[in-house]
Amino acid sequence: MWLKKQIGSRKATLGQLGSLESELMERVWHRGELSVRDLHAELAPRLAYTTVMTTMDRLYKKGMLQRRKAGKAFLYVAALSEQEYQEQLAQHLFGMVLHNGTNSGAVLSNFVDAVSDTDEKLLEHLDQLVKAKRRVLRRPE
Amino acid sequence: MFYVLAISLCLAVMFLVLAGASLLSLAGLRLVLRMAGPMRPGAKANLLFAARLLPLGLASIVTFGLALPAFVEFEPYSTGEGMGFRLLALAALGALALAGMVVRGINILRATRQAQQGWREHAYRIDLEGIKVPVYRVENAASLVAVTGILRPRIFVAREIIGALSPDELRAALSHEMAHVSSFDNLKQLLLKITRAPRWLKALYNVDAEWTDASEIAADQEALAEGTSVLDLSSALIKVGRLIRPMAGRQPIASHLVPSSCSSALENRVTCLSEILEGTGATPARSVRSKGLLLPLLLTLAGYVACVNALLPAVHEALEFLVR
Numbered sequence: 001m002w003l004k005k006q007i008g009s010r011k012a013t014l015g016q017l018g019s020l021e022s023e024l025m026e027r028v029w030h031r032g033e034l035s036v037r038d039l040h041a042e043l044a045p046r047l048a049y050t051t052v053m054t055t056m057d058r059l060y061k062k063g064m065l066q067r068r069k070a071g072k073a074f075l076y077v078a079a080l081s082e083q084e085y086q087e088q089l090a091q092h093l094f095g096m097v098l099h100n101g102t103n104s105g106a107v108l109s110n111f112v113d114a115v116s117d118t119d120e121k122l123l124e125h126l127d128q129l130v131k132a133k134r135r136v137l138r139r140p141e
Numbered sequence: 142m143f144y145v146l147a148i149s150l151c152l153a154v155m156f157l158v159l160a161g162a163s164l165l166s167l168a169g170l171r172l173v174l175r176m177a178g179p180m181r182p183g184a185k186a187n188l189l190f191a192a193r194l195l196p197l198g199l200a201s202i203v204t205f206g207l208a209l210p211a212f213v214e215f216e217p218y219s220t221g222e223g224m225g226f227r228l229l230a231l232a233a234l235g236a237l238a239l240a241g242m243v244v245r246g247i248n249i250l251r252a253t254r255q256a257q258q259g260w261r262e263h264a265y266r267i268d269l270e271g272i273k274v275p276v277y278r279v280e281n282a283a284s285l286v287a288v289t290g291i292l293r294p295r296i297f298v299a300r301e302i303i304g305a306l307s308p309d310e311l312r313a314a315l316s317h318e319m320a321h322v323s324s325f326d327n328l329k330q331l332l333l334k335i336t337r338a339p340r341w342l343k344a345l346y347n348v349d350a351e352w353t354d355a356s357e358i359a360a361d362q363e364a365l366a367e368g369t370s371v372l373d374l375s376s377a378l379i380k381v382g383r384l385i386r387p388m389a390g391r392q393p394i395a396s397h398l399v400p401s402s403c404s405s406a407l408e409n410r411v412t413c414l415s416e417i418l419e420g421t422g423a424t425p426a427r428s429v430r431s432k433g434l435l436l437p438l439l440l441t442l443a444g445y446v447a448c449v450n451a452l453l454p455a456v457h458e459a460l461e462f463l464v465r
Contacts, residue, residue, distance in 0.1 A: 086263065086280075106253035107331045109321040109360070111286035111314050112381045112407060122411040123382045129418040130375045137372075 017064070020047075020055055025064060025078065025085075033077040035070070143218050147209065150460055152235030153228055154208040155200045159238060162196035163338075170348055182362055183324075186355035190329050191437065193348050197336055206445055211456040228464055246335045250291075257289050260297045272296070272315050274322055278303055286381060288318040291328050305380050313364065313373035314381065320363035326356050357406040358413055362425040365417075371424060375414045382407065 017025060027039060040052045056076055059065045064085075067074040078085075115123070173192040180188065224232075264277035276296045279285055285299040296318050303311060321327065333349055365371055417424055 105249065105334065106256040106289060107249055107291060107327045107334070108253065108256065108287045108289040109318065109326050109330070109356075111317055112378065112385055115382045115385050115407060119382065119407045119411065122408060122415070123379050126375050126411050126415050126418070127379045129415055130372055130379065133372055133418055 153231035156235030182358035316364035320360035
C-alpha cells in the first residue's frame with residue numbers, strides 16, 4: 001500500500017474557529033486519527049459528506065490538522081492538542097488586545113500591563129518594604 | 142441646496158477649528174505638562190484629558206454651537222449661493238477627518254468586543270462582595286486582570302491570578318479596576334484613541350502617555366482612599382507583576398497608550414506606593430471625586446449662553462467669507 005505522510009507545514013492561524021469547525025475539531029481531539037468517511041458516519045445525515053470534507057480541508061489549510069494519505073483517502077489528526085490550542089488562543093487574544101496598534105487596540109484598563117527590568121527592581125524593593133511593614137505589624141502574609 | 146450648504150459649512154468649520162486648535166495646542170501642551178507636574182494624579186489626569194480633547198471640543202462647540210445656528214438664523218432657506226472650491230476642499234478635509242475618527246472608533250469597539258467575547262468563552266462569572274460590575278474568572282488567559290467595556294464594564298481575572306493572590310490582595314486589585322470604572326477611564330481612553338495624534342507629533346503623543354500614567358496612579362490612590370490597604374495593593378502589584386514578567390519575552394506586551402520609549406506607568410505606581418510605605422508619602426484621604434472637568438464645562442456653557450446672540454451675526458459674516 002502506497003502510504004505517504006503529509007504533514008501540514010502551515011502554522012496554526014489561531015483565529016477563532018467557526019461552530020462547525022469547532023465541532024469537527026472536538027471530534028478529532030476526542031477520537032484521534034480519522035478519515036472524512038469515519039467522521040461523516042458520525043454526522044450523517046445532518047451533514048453532507050462534501051461539507052465534512054471541505055471543512056476538514058479548511059482546518060488543514062488553517063494549520064489546525066495534519067494529514068497523511070492512506071490509500072485513496074486522507075487520515076487527519078490534530079496539529080495541536082485541545083489544551084495547547086486553548087492556551088495559544090488565549091495568548092493570542094491577550095497579545096492582540098495589548099498590542100499597541102495605532103487604532104485597533106481594544107479599550108481596557110489593565111492592573112499591570114508591562115514589566116520592564118527597572119520595574120522588576122522596583123517591585124523587588126517594594127516587596128522588601130511590604131515584608132518589613134508586615135513584620136512590624138505582625139500580620140501573617 | 143440649503144442642507145448641502147449647511148453640511149458642507151459644518152464640515153469645513155469643524156476642520157478649520159480642529160486643525161487650528163490642534164496646532165495652537167501643541168505649544169500650549171508643553172505648558173499644561175509643566176503645570177500638571179505637581180498636581181494630584183486625579184486632577185492631573187483630568188487636566189491632561191481636557192487639554193487633549195480641547196481641539197475636538199472647541200471644534201464641536203464652534204460648529205454646532207455657533208456656525209450651524211448662525212447659518213440657520215441668517216441664511217434664507219431658498220439660498221442661491223453655490224459652493225466655491227475653498228469650501229468644497231475644506232468640507233472634504235473635514236469629512237475625511239470625521240470619517241477617520243468614526244472608522245477608528247468602530248475598529249476600537251470591535252477589538253474590545255472581540256476581546257471580551259474571546260475571554261468570556263472560557264470564563265465563569267464569580268460573585269465578589271462590594272464589586273458592582275460583573276467579574277469573570279478566565280480559565281486560560283494568563284496574568285489577566287483588566288476591566289473592559291465602556292457602557293457595560295466587565296472585569297476579567299485569570300484563574301492563575303485568583304490562585305496567586307490572597308482574598309484581600311484580589312480585592313485590592315479589583316478596587317483599582319473599580320476606580321477606573323468610576324472615573325470612566327475606558328470612555329476617556331476611547332476618546333483619546335479616536336483622536337490619537339500621529340507618533341511624529343510627540344507633544345500630543347506624550348500627553349497620552351502622561352494621561353495613562355496619571356490615571357493608573359489615580360486609580361491606586363482612589364482604591365487606597367476607599368479603604369484598601371496599601372500592603373494588600375502593593376502585594377497584589379508585586380505578584381501580578383511577577384506573573385506577567387515571564388511573558389514579556391514570549392509576546393509583544395505594550396500598554397494601550399504608553400509608548401515603549403516612555404517610563405512605564407508601573408514604575409511611577411511602585412514609587413508612589415513605596416513612598417507611602419516608607420512614610421515619605423501620604424496615604425490619600427477619603428475624598429470626594431474630583432470635579433475638575435465639571436467647572437470648566439459649566440463656565441463654558443454659561444459663557445456660551447451669555448454671548449451666543451451677540452456672536453451669531455459676526456459668525457454669519459465669517460461664514461459668508463468661507464462660502465465666497
